[in-house]
Amino acid sequence: MENIYIAPSERTPEIDFDFVNGKLSIKGEAYPEDASNFFGPLLSSIHKYLQTKPQREVMLDIHLEYFNSSSAKALMNLLKIMDESVEAGARAVVRWHYNENDETMQEFGEDFSEDLRFLRYEMVRIG
Amino acid sequence: MEYSLFDHEKKVIERAEQLVAGLVCDPEEIKACLVNLIDTFRQSYREQHRLIRVSDRQQEQLRLVKEELLVKTKLLERQANAMKTLNEDLASEIAFRRRAEEELRIMANTDALTGVNNRRRFLEIFEDEIRRAKRTGHPLSFMMLDIDRFKTVNDQYGHAVGDQVLRHFAGVLQGSFREIDVIGRLGGEEFGVILPDTSAQNAAVVAERLRSIVESREIKAAGNTFYITVSIGAAQMKAGESGYQLIARADAAMYAAKQSGRNRVEMA
Numbered sequence: 001m002e003n004i005y006i007a008p009s010e011r012t013p014e015i016d017f018d019f020v021n022g023k024l025s026i027k028g029e030a031y032p033e034d035a036s037n038f039f040g041p042l043l044s045s046i047h048k049y050l051q052t053k054p055q056r057e058v059m060l061d062i063h064l065e066y067f068n069s070s071s072a073k074a075l076m077n078l079l080k081i082m083d084e085s086v087e088a089g090a091r092a093v094v095r096w097h098y099n100e101n102d103e104t105m106q107e108f109g110e111d112f113s114e115d116l117r118f119l120r121y122e123m124v125r126i127g
Numbered sequence: 128m129e130y131s132l133f134d135h136e137k138k139v140i141e142r143a144e145q146l147v148a149g150l151v152c153d154p155e156e157i158k159a160c161l162v163n164l165i166d167t168f169r170q171s172y173r174e175q176h177r178l179i180r181v182s183d184r185q186q187e188q189l190r191l192v193k194e195e196l197l198v199k200t201k202l203l204e205r206q207a208n209a210m211k212t213l214n215e216d217l218a219s220e221i222a223f224r225r226r227a228e229e230e231l232r233i234m235a236n237t238d239a240l241t242g243v244n245n246r247r248r249f250l251e252i253f254e255d256e257i258r259r260a261k262r263t264g265h266p267l268s269f270m271m272l273d274i275d276r277f278k279t280v281n282d283q284y285g286h287a288v289g290d291q292v293l294r295h296f297a298g299v300l301q302g303s304f305r306e307i308d309v310i311g312r313l314g315g316e317e318f319g320v321i322l323p324d325t326s327a328q329n330a331a332v333v334a335e336r337l338r339s340i341v342e343s344r345e346i347k348a349a350g351n352t353f354y355i356t357v358s359i360g361a362a363q364m365k366a367g368e369s370g371y372q373l374i375a376r377a378d379a380a381m382y383a384a385k386q387s388g389r390n391r392v393e394m395a
Contacts, residue, residue, distance in 0.1 A: 036132050039130075044130075072181045073133075073178060077132060104184055112177070
């Protein structure tokens with residue numbers, strides 16, 4: 001699969017999906033004007049990628065400092081897709097990064113992992 | 128391709144609608160569909176909870192930021208108002224000082240009784256005019272004027288009338304010269320006039336005209352009506368001459384006018 005790179009903008013995070021090495025990253029702030037159109041293609045490409053059941057364990061690093069409700073829904077959809085893919089046999093881990101003093105992002109990260117049953121999910125404190 | 132964040136939910140609802148419409152009849156399939164519906168609704172319910180928490184939390188943060196901003200804005204407004212008041216005070220203080228400075232400057236340069244240049248200021252301008260005449264090569268004349276028998280006026284009518292005569296005389300001077308001519312009171316009843324760009328011949332004409340005006344003007348003071356006359360000595364600056372030498376020559380000519388019977392113009 002082709003790698004995806006989207007430079008960060010004022011409203012959207014940096015996207016770096018290195019499918020060749022199984023390293024995916026979402027970093028920055030997320031309040032796109034149209035969250036469906038921003039996240040839709042990304043989610044569907046991750047879904048397709050995991051359906052190929054890559055040899056190596058896929059690692060997704062999420063390090064967001066702010067996101068709006070639509071982006072939150074997109075993140076939940078993403079985690080669900082990954083959880084189901086792992087259930088179906090793929091190997092993946094999600095690492096939720098948050099800054100040391102950012103209790104809000106820490107709590108959101110913990111919240112988002114609640115419904116996961118198969119996906120490995122780690123909280124990473126930065127700072 | 129159109130993306131939606133709610134694809135899954137839409138599909139489940141669609142499936143349930145098919146079920147209700149009777150398109151799905153197999154009991155096993157109906158059961159699976161219902162289970163799916165329950166699962167999806169449960170998940171959706173949890174997601175909604177989570178979203179509301181996210182939203183509430185961020186709204187709370189916004190509210191705090193807004194409160195903080197409001198406090199800061201009020202503080203800034205107070206500071207701005209204080210600065211404005213301070214600035215206004217400063218501006219009026221500056222204006223006051225400028226006025227005071229201007230008044231002081233005028234006081235320092237002006238003869239309080241007559242309003243013409245005082246001796247110090249007159250000599251200052253005189254030096255400037257001499258330098259200018261030397262630089263440009265234009266002629267410069269100087270006139271020394273002394274009111275005749277001023278002591279008699281003072282003795283006869285008193286000092287208040289004497290002061291009035293001086294003011295009257297200064298008024299005549301101010302009304303008789305060009306803008307560029309400079310009038311000063313050099314002391315007592317003695318006045319000087321600098322005539323830039325003026326030769327001795329022209330100075331003589333001007334002096335004679337002035338003498339004639341002074342003699343013709345009636346003075347009314349303290350119930351008395353009388354006339355005064357003036358003796359004038361005038362001279363044109365010579366090449367290489369200093370201001371002091373020019374004044375001395377004009378002064379000598381004025382003295383000669385007095386000696387020759389007063390109410391006269393003498394050229395040096």
